[in-house]
Amino acid sequence: MGRSPATNPFTPGFGNLPRVFAGRKTEFADLELLVDRLAQGIYEQVRLVTGDRGVGKTTLLRELEEEQREAGRWVVRASATRGDAVIGRLCRGLATLLHERDVAAGLARGARDALRRLAGISLGPGGVTVELHEAGTSDRADELEELLAAVGGLARERGTVLLLLVDEAQNIGLDALGDLFHALQEVQGRVVATRDGRSGALRRDALPVGAVVAGLPGLVGRLKNAGSTFGERSKPLPLRGFGEGDMREGLRALAREGGATFDADALELLMAACGGYPYFLHLIGSQMWNAGDGAVITRADAAAGLAAARPLVTDFYEQRLRELGPLQRRYLHAAARLEDRARTTGAIAAALGRRSEQLGSTQQALTAQHGLLRPTGDGRLEFALPGLADHLRATADDA
Ligand SMILES: Nc1ncnc2c1ncn2[C@@H]1O[C@H](COP(=O)(O)OP(=O)(O)OP(=O)(O)O)[C@@H](O)[C@H]1O
Numbered sequence: 001m002g003r004s005p006a007t008n009p010f011t012p013g014f015g016n017l018p019r020v021f022a023g024r025k026t027e028f029a030d031l032e033l034l035v036d037r038l039a040q041g042i043y044e045q046v047r048l049v050t051g052d053r054g055v056g057k058t059t060l061l062r063e064l065e066e067e068q069r070e071a072g073r074w075v076v077r078a079s080a081t082r083g084d085a086v087i088g089r090l091c092r093g094l095a096t097l098l099h100e101r102d103v104a105a106g107l108a109r110g111a112r113d114a115l116r117r118l119a120g121i122s123l124g125p126g127g128v129t130v131e132l133h134e135a136g137t138s139d140r141a142d143e144l145e146e147l148l149a150a151v152g153g154l155a156r157e158r159g160t161v162l163l164l165l166v167d168e169a170q171n172i173g174l175d176a177l178g179d180l181f182h183a184l185q186e187v188q189g190r191v192v193a194t195r196d197g198r199s200g201a202l203r204r205d206a207l208p209v210g211a212v213v214a215g216l217p218g219l220v221g222r223l224k225n226a227g228s229t230f231g232e233r234s235k236p237l238p239l240r241g242f243g244e245g246d247m248r249e250g251l252r253a254l255a256r257e258g259g260a261t262f263d264a265d266a267l268e269l270l271m272a273a274c275g276g277y278p279y280f281l282h283l284i285g286s287q288m289w290n291a292g293d294g295a296v297i298t299r300a301d302a303a304a305g306l307a308a309a310r311p312l313v314t315d316f317y318e319q320r321l322r323e324l325g326p327l328q329r330r331y332l333h334a335a336a337r338l339e340d341r342a343r344t345t346g347a348i349a350a351a352l353g354r355r356s357e358q359l360g361s362t363q364q365a366l367t368a369q370h371g372l373l374r375p376t377g378d379g380r381l382e383f384a385l386p387g388l389a390d391h392l393r394a395t396a397d398d399a
């Protein structure tokens, strides 16, 4: 099949698995290492994947899930919404997994009770049943620990690893976040001591339970607020946009997948328009693909695609800006009017006729909650979304 909208390999959206997974080699290798080490009974820290919206957190988790499931690992992925719903979701995921792997009968009595109290779930020979009465427990962290330890023990007996993937973790309520991390920490601290048959040496194995938790950059601050030391104890995996090499390779691979190639000029145009941002790669790439039907995506196709993508990109910025309050919008407009090297909190405050201290929570919301600005590390702020500063400069500050 030739190049046509039907064969378009670009898939704009969120949380969808791309046809070709690009880049992320270092992060992915680290996650594979985590699982390999757990499989040998060696303790591994929880990984905290943080990054702005659309940077590829969910994609990374899903790619890992798919690979590890194929390798026979026990993977449970749950996405968090506000409050504590994620704990029930994890429990349902665990119950379904035990049923699918046909090991439910081996689950200890105490863990079964925990499952019922945590999520109103019973596990019988017929499968997973959600009971009608309300779930309720006075000590969620302990119950969760018991359940995870029991499932981890079963995984160990069967020579596999239990891997928990928690997405959108910035949404989890503080209590639930504290309980979840406490339980994980306790389970990971448990050891199984065995004596080597030959040498008689004592070996301590960790339970093969690993976790990868993903969320917006503000997640680390939330963990601190939950009174948990987990932010400090886990290993950070911050995700940024793609570097040039990964972007170029990813774009070429995607085009090949659809049966076409980019000429050099078209590729450079697309690279410049995306600024390394994975979501734009698909949004703009898709339009460039649809701008022609030749086996080579030309400079003219790229220019036409870019023009077609512009309203979509503008729409995307506008959607993000609509989430903001008037003062937050004014703050962003003021930040955009400053040059990159002069964009400090002090300069932004001065432009708004205020003192920096008065705007602390506004800046905090724009960095941690909305992920639109980020600290550069040397006292300045930069825009997290490529092109947003230009968009702000081009539109009036009507807030
Ligand atoms: N490694 C990758 N290779 C190819 N495409 C990718 C990659 N990572 C992300 N994408 C694409 O970018 C888009 C955004 O990715 P994703 O939904 O994973 O971001 P996210 O960080 O989870 O965002 P959010 O915070 O909004 O949930 C998706 O269309 C996805 O397919």
Ligand SMILES: [Mg+2]
Pocket: 014, 015, 057, 058, 059, 167
């Ligand atoms: Mg996501």
